[in-house]
Every structure is written in C-alpha cells, then in structure tokens.
Amino acid sequence: MKKLLLVLSLSFSFVAAHAQYILIENFDTVPGIGWTRTNQSEPVGIGTWRQGVTTQFDAGAFNGDPTSFAMVNSASAQGNGTISNWLISPNISLENGDVIRFFSRVGLPVGQVAVTFPDRLEMRISTNGVATALPSGANSVGDFTTLCLTINEALTTTGYPTSWTLYEYTISGLSAPTDCKIALRYFVTNGGTQGTNSNIVGVDLFSIERTLGTEDFFKRHFTIFPNPANEVLTIKNNDNTVFNSVLVTDVNGRTIKQFSNKVSEMQINIADLASGVYCVKVISDQGSGTAKIVKN
Known part of the structure; x- marks a missing residue:
C-alpha cells in the first residue's frame, strides 16, 4: 500500500x-x-x-x-x-x-x-x-x-x-x-x-x-509610580501588554476603585483614600498582576 x-x-x-x-x-x-x-x-x-x-x-x-x-x-x-x-x-x-x-x-x-x-x-x-x-x-x-x-x-x-x-x-x-x-x-x-x-x-x-506570581507578572510588564503617592498614581506598560481593567483594593481584598479601559497607560486619583497600604491589580490579555502601593 x-x-x-x-x-x-x-x-x-x-x-x-x-x-x-x-x-x-x-x-x-x-x-x-x-x-x-x-x-x-x-x-x-x-x-x-x-x-x-x-x-x-x-x-x-x-x-x-x-x-x-x-x-x-x-x-x-x-x-x-x-x-x-x-x-x-x-x-x-x-x-x-x-x-x-x-x-x-x-x-x-x-x-x-x-x-x-x-x-x-x-x-x-x-x-x-x-x-x-x-x-x-x-x-x-x-x-x-x-x-x-x-x-x-x-x-x-x-x-x-x-x-x-x-x-x-x-x-x-x-x-x-x-x-x-x-x-x-x-x-x-x-x-x-x-x-x-x-x-x-x-x-x-x-x-x-x-x-509567574502576580507580583512578578506586574514587575515584568508594568511600572507604577510614584510609590508612595499622595494624589495620583501612574501605571504604564513596559512592553506591548495592554491592560483591560485596573482594580484598587484594600488589605482585606475589598475593591475600592475599578476602571475598565483598554489602554497602555492610566492615571488614578487616590487623593480620597485614607493613608495606608493598597493593592493595584492590572488585568490584561496576557495575564494579571498585582503591585502594592502606599498612600501617604
């Protein structure tokens, strides 16, 4: 055959x-x-x-x-x-x-x-x-x-x-x-x-x-500054990773702020938040990552 x-x-x-x-x-x-x-x-x-x-x-x-x-x-x-x-x-x-x-x-x-x-x-x-x-x-x-x-x-x-x-x-x-x-x-x-x-x-x-751990993923793909911050945080990508949404949560995991914009850079006003430690979670098509920030 x-x-x-x-x-x-x-x-x-x-x-x-x-x-x-x-x-x-x-x-x-x-x-x-x-x-x-x-x-x-x-x-x-x-x-x-x-x-x-x-x-x-x-x-x-x-x-x-x-x-x-x-x-x-x-x-x-x-x-x-x-x-x-x-x-x-x-x-x-x-x-x-x-x-x-x-x-x-x-x-x-x-x-x-x-x-x-x-x-x-x-x-x-x-x-x-x-x-x-x-x-x-x-x-x-x-x-x-x-x-x-x-x-x-x-x-x-x-x-x-x-x-x-x-x-x-x-x-x-x-x-x-x-x-x-x-x-x-x-x-x-x-x-x-x-x-x-x-x-x-x-x-x-x-x-x-x-x-990757969520913090590792964030560090590889995104930059957040200034940290600590008083009023405005800026998040921008380090490569071509576009984020679909961003969440700010408190230490108990409760969502304080949420944004749904398909962008490569975003500014978040945190002036209204109490002083303390928060988490910023970025969700993208490639995965999701988390960074800790300090609000003065």
Missing part, C-alpha cells in the same frame, strides 16, 4: 493567567527561526521535517494558513530501516515549572478511518544548551538524553491520535535556570518507504509557558 502524506489544521488559542510564553512556534515556516533539522535515519532517505501540505487530507485552517504546521514522513528512511529524524529548538533557558506544549497527530488518506502504518514521536531535552552534541546515527541521541514523552511507544495502529491532540511536559529536576535545547524525534523502527511501520506525523503550536 502506498504511504501518503498528512494534512490538517486546527484553530486553537491559549489563555494564560499569571504566566508568560517564553517560546511560541506556529511553524509558519519550517524549520522556523533558530530551529535546526538533522536526519539520522539508516539507511537515510530524502525525507526531512518540512512545511505542512493540504493535498488529499481533511485540512482545516490554523490562523488563516492551513500549512502552518511541521510534518515528517516515511521517506526519512530509504527502503526498510530505522527512522530517526530530528527537529531541534533554539537554545532557551528553562526553569523548573516551565510547561512545554504542542499538538500532534498522524495523517490519514481521505475516507480512511484506521491507521495502517504505526508512527512514533519522542520529545527529548539536552541541558547543554549551545554546546549540545547532536545525535549521530539512528540509535544515537547525542546530548538529548532526557526523554520527556513518547507518543505511541509500542508502535501500534491505535496509539497515535488521528486528530490534533495536546501533549505537555513540565520541567523539573533542574538545580538552576539552565540553557537547553528541545528536540522532536520521529523515531520508527522497521520504517521507511518499504517498512511495515511509519507513514507521516504533524506537529503544531509548540510553546513553552512559565508561570
């Missing part, structure tokens, strides 16, 4: 409170800025990680572009062999608690409801950052010794989803912020153009999210 290529897209959006994205890759181009590819399959074929296509599949739109995903297929190995085809992220500093997310699925020809050729994908991490040693050979993982997750480890025909499915992994075990690289490894034994396994997989919306 001829092995075909995958296509599909999906609309999906993340809403994160008290968090920031330190990497988002939509794969509008493949491999993407700073990403690298290496095909270590044996015997090596012509296949590589490349831009998604829409021919003959149940393609949908993702951010208006149906080809905004990465895909790799059985042509990674020539004939019958071991596929080990890598897509590797840029160097990025990771911390415990960071969450890596991506969507993946296998492809099916139009009208086909069951998988004929099993596929498998690994996500691995190297903690050597810019000095990461790349794999060399089908069974080598180089410095990518941390196996985070495997999709369809047993290579069954039911172990890899046929619709876009979310996978995630939370970073742990680091002694400090660490320069890392993350790899997606298309790894299929008895695969290739003539193998009994492997067809095609797609990956979309790869992201790394870092949870």
Whole structure:
C-alpha cells in the first residue's frame, strides 16, 4: 500500500493567567527561526521535517494558513530501516515549572478511518544548551538524553491520535535556570518507504509557558509610580501588554476603585483614600498582576 502524506489544521488559542510564553512556534515556516533539522535515519532517505501540505487530507485552517504546521514522513528512511529524524529548538533557558506544549497527530488518506502504518514521536531535552552534541546515527541521541514523552511507544495502529491532540511536559529536576535545547524525534523502527511501520506525523503550536506570581507578572510588564503617592498614581506598560481593567483594593481584598479601559497607560486619583497600604491589580490579555502601593 502506498504511504501518503498528512494534512490538517486546527484553530486553537491559549489563555494564560499569571504566566508568560517564553517560546511560541506556529511553524509558519519550517524549520522556523533558530530551529535546526538533522536526519539520522539508516539507511537515510530524502525525507526531512518540512512545511505542512493540504493535498488529499481533511485540512482545516490554523490562523488563516492551513500549512502552518511541521510534518515528517516515511521517506526519512530509504527502503526498510530505522527512522530517526530530528527537529531541534533554539537554545532557551528553562526553569523548573516551565510547561512545554504542542499538538500532534498522524495523517490519514481521505475516507480512511484506521491507521495502517504505526508512527512514533519522542520529545527529548539536552541541558547543554549551545554546546549540545547532536545525535549521530539512528540509535544515537547525542546530548538529548532526557526523554520527556513518547507518543505511541509500542508502535501500534491505535496509539497515535488521528486528530490534533495536546501533549505537555513540565520541567523539573533542574538545580538552576539552565540553557537547553528541545528536540522532536520521529523515531520508527522497521520504517521507511518499504517498512511495515511509519507513514507521516504533524506537529503544531509548540510553546513553552512559565508561570509567574502576580507580583512578578506586574514587575515584568508594568511600572507604577510614584510609590508612595499622595494624589495620583501612574501605571504604564513596559512592553506591548495592554491592560483591560485596573482594580484598587484594600488589605482585606475589598475593591475600592475599578476602571475598565483598554489602554497602555492610566492615571488614578487616590487623593480620597485614607493613608495606608493598597493593592493595584492590572488585568490584561496576557495575564494579571498585582503591585502594592502606599498612600501617604
């Protein structure tokens, strides 16, 4: 049976409170800025990680572009062999608690409801950052010794989803912020153009999210001054984060003042407040943050 290529897209959006994205890759181009590819399959074929296509599949739109995903297929190995085809992220500093997310699925020809050729994908991490040693050979993982997750480890025909499915992994075990690289490894034994396994997989919306405390979020995105203040507080953004609303609360959490304006800078008159400590909460599309202020 001829092995075909995958296509599909999906609309999906993340809403994160008290968090920031330190990497988002939509794969509008493949491999993407700073990403690298290496095909270590044996015997090596012509296949590589490349831009998604829409021919003959149940393609949908993702951010208006149906080809905004990465895909790799059985042509990674020539004939019958071991596929080990890598897509590797840029160097990025990771911390415990960071969450890596991506969507993946296998492809099916139009009208086909069951998988004929099993596929498998690994996500691995190297903690050597810019000095990461790349794999060399089908069974080598180089410095990518941390196996985070495997999709369809047993290579069954039911172990890899046929619709876009979310996978995630939370970073742990680091002694400090660490320069890392993350790899997606298309790894299929008895695969290739003539193998009994492997067809095609797609990956979309790869992201790394870092949870922040509300005060950390505020400090990263906003500035409030003067503090202490007598009459007027000014809040302004440090980047492109636009706030939707601002609340001033007392130490018991009761809302004293509330404003709902989609702006990047705001002045708040606090002359009527009694002397003491208050909290200012800013709510934006990217999350929410809180700062303590002193009214003289």
